[in-house]
Amino acid sequence: MDILALALATGLLALHLCSCLIVALRPKTGFLPWTGTPPRVTLLRPVCGLDPQESAALASSFTLDYPALELIFCVADADDPVIAPLTALMAQHPQLRARLLCGEDRLSANPKLNNLAKGWDAAEGRFVVMADSNLLLPPDYIWRLLEASGPGVGLVSCPPVGAEARGIWGALECAFLNSNQARLQLTADAFGMGFAQGKTMMWDREFLNRAGGIQALGRHLAEDVSATHLVRGAGLRVALPSAPFIQPIGRRSFAQVWGRQLRWSKVRRDGFPGLFAFEPLNGAIIPLGLAAFGGGPVAALALVALWYGAEAALARRQGWMTRWREVALFGLRDALIPLIWAASLRSTAFEWRGNAMARGSLQKLPG
Secondary structure, eight states, X not given: OOHHHHHHHHHHHHHHHHHHHXXXXXXXXXXXXXXXXXXXXXXXXXXXXXXXXXXXXXXXXXXXXXXXXXXXXXXXXTTOTTHHHHHHHHHHOTTSEEEEEEOOOOSSSOHHHHHHHHHHHHXXXXXXXXXXXXXXOOTTHHHHHHHXXXXXXXXXXXOEEEEEEEHHHHXXXXXXXXXXXXXXXXXXXXXXXXXXXXXXXXXXXXXXXXXXXXXXXXXXXXXXXXXXXXXXXXXXXXXXXXXXXXXXEEEOOHHHHHHHHHHHHHHHHHHOHHHHTTGGGSXXXXXXXXXXXXXXXXXXXXXXXXXXXXXXXXXXXXXXXXOXXXXXXXXXXXXXXXXXXXXXXXXXXXEETXXXXXXXXXXXXXX
């Protein structure tokens, strides 16, 4: 028996169990009505193309119960097929103040920021919420974001949780998003160390404008990394609402899951190299090896049972897992994590929506 290896495995297991408990006990508070007149909020959604999952997500923009809301949709290409159904949705809800803006400002190599820039300039709200087009917004979406704001908060953001997965690879995508990535981000937020996630970012418009505007979010490979550094550099923190919001997943291929996770790994390598160095410890593979080496097969089996039992219980409690057989995908996910990490060491370059991106490329502004 190797006492040191067993102790390390036990320590990693303890951290995992604590994170599951912290998220399970996270308060599900309800929003208290805003004192006085609710602040005007602009919901800014970048759109590009349309798939079946995004149809419902975009429609949810028109069912929010917030009284002082401005909707701005941004599309880069005037011939984009999303324009027709989006225009129809706007016509079905004439009581809402909604606009569709076309065109692109070449602020950086990040196409999402280039698409959003015109909307940011046109926004009139005190708060501006950037929400990806594939995020399903509940009716109380704005209220829940406002609930998380307050003194010392420079940005309210939130990771997505996957739902409506079809097929094994769609379920694997949910295994990455939900009880792994969302769990870790919610745990970090519990200690005041929240990270921005591009799916949802609610800004105080004046704060970001003083910090350089939307162009300031183009300093790293992803706007959420830039946002995290910007907010922390101002002595403020990124706060998360009480629970994540849903992203319908649909069907995925293994190549799509691998490519998306590899891209995000490269983004983390570029933006948070210190944390990235420890990413192979995320998941049960290394603790399992340590337990087997230090205590034999009994210790390894006990670690697996506790590790995945706690994660499965959390996923069931939060509604992130519908069938117990999905626990097998937790193991597949954890086996892929060190492989993805190793693959991301080759370079930070990747292609996103036809745009070649690499470390430093977003700082080179055209013209």
